[in-house]
Amino acid sequence: MDIFNELSLEKIFIQKIEDEQLNKCRLKLDILRLDKIHPVVSGNKWYKLKYYINEFAEGNYNSITTFGGPFSNHIIATAYACFVQKIKCTGYIRGEEPKVYSDTLSDAKALNMQLVFLSRNEYGKRKRHPQNDVSTFFIPEGGFGETGARGASEILNIIPGIPAYDYIISAVGTGTMMAGIANASFRHQKIIGISVFKNNYNLVNEVFSLTGNDSEKRINIFHDYHFGGYAKYNQLLLEFMNKAWVQYFVPLDFVYTAKTFYAIFDLLQKKYFIPGSKILFIHSGGLQGNRSLEKGTLLF
Numbered sequence: 001m002d003i004f005n006e007l008s009l010e011k012i013f014i015q016k017i018e019d020e021q022l023n024k025c026r027l028k029l030d031i032l033r034l035d036k037i038h039p040v041v042s043g044n045k046w047y048k049l050k051y052y053i054n055e056f057a058e059g060n061y062n063s064i065t066t067f068g069g070p071f072s073n074h075i076i077a078t079a080y081a082c083f084v085q086k087i088k089c090t091g092y093i094r095g096e097e098p099k100v101y102s103d104t105l106s107d108a109k110a111l112n113m114q115l116v117f118l119s120r121n122e123y124g125k126r127k128r129h130p131q132n133d134v135s136t137f138f139i140p141e142g143g144f145g146e147t148g149a150r151g152a153s154e155i156l157n158i159i160p161g162i163p164a165y166d167y168i169i170s171a172v173g174t175g176t177m178m179a180g181i182a183n184a185s186f187r188h189q190k191i192i193g194i195s196v197f198k199n200n201y202n203l204v205n206e207v208f209s210l211t212g213n214d215s216e217k218r219i220n221i222f223h224d225y226h227f228g229g230y231a232k233y234n235q236l237l238l239e240f241m242n243k244a245w246v247q248y249f250v251p252l253d254f255v256y257t258a259k260t261f262y263a264i265f266d267l268l269q270k271k272y273f274i275p276g277s278k279i280l281f282i283h284s285g286g287l288q289g290n291r292s293l294e295k296g297t298l299l300f
């Protein structure tokens with residue numbers, strides 16, 4: 001995986017999934033492959049950052065600062081965005097400096113992001129109250145906020161034919177992407193989110209704080225597919241990921257998209273979807289995170 005590869009939005013495409021179970025339930029499942037943008041900087045983070053970068057450019061700042069964990073897709077995407085735009089940037093990283101950097105941290109460093117390691121306590125404090133430094137532009141952890149949602153809403157403009165879908169399903173972390181998608185969705189569409197955190201029941205309020213239309217009635221968040229919590233996994237999930245690769249040629253990441261894709265098939269079995277419907281799964285990327293798994297775990 002080369003972090004210095006160019007970003008290519010034209011590589012995004014719709015993948016149609018052929019499957020017996022789907023046929024039996026008279027359902028169609030398509031995947032919007034945002035993961036194709038870039039091997040490391042993949043998926044929704046790029047969209048969420050767009051208007052933050054604009055705000056930075058319009059203001060009087062000399063750098064960007066943001067927050068994330070040592071495997072964060074948001075950290076790597078911010079580092080990349082700043083690298084190509086030649087913006088000085090700092091990443092506040094949750095936890096002590098590790099002896100051996102994760103691939104994510106090594107890549108962020110290679111992209112000239114200045115890494116500052118903070119204890120969990122200090123990290124939490126700074127995250128809630130970014131210090132009074134007016135020279136740097138702060139992007140919230142995970143790109144959460146209206147600015148991030150505005151960028152994410154453009155995900156539905158990439159490909160024509162969006163009105164044909166009855167359900168739009170995505171993984172949910174902070175809820176920013178889901179809010180953006182809900183804002184750009186059509187009245188007949190159900191917006192389904194699979195929360196990757198355990199018991200994060202406040203999520204729905206956070207999503208609603210970013211949605212501006214009638215979409216709230218059409219939003220449904222599931223909390224039962226976290227596989228033990230954020231970034232936790234088990235053998236079942238890993239086997240499912242390998243099966244998705246062998247059977248459909250879909251590479252998934254273990255933190256977000258694998259849990260969501262799994263949820264789709266589980267909901268299918270539970271007859272959640274109305275027969276005759278068309279489902280769109282947003283593959284939000286995140287594949288770089290799989291580098292933290294032991295080599296040989298995955299077939300892709």
Ligand SMILES: *Cc1c(COP(=O)(O)O)cnc(C)c1O
Nearest residue numbers: 173174175176177256284285286
């Ligand atoms: C960050 C991320 C999400 C969650 O996005 P939010 O806007 O924080 O809800 C989903 N999928 C992938 C691959 C991500 O990296």
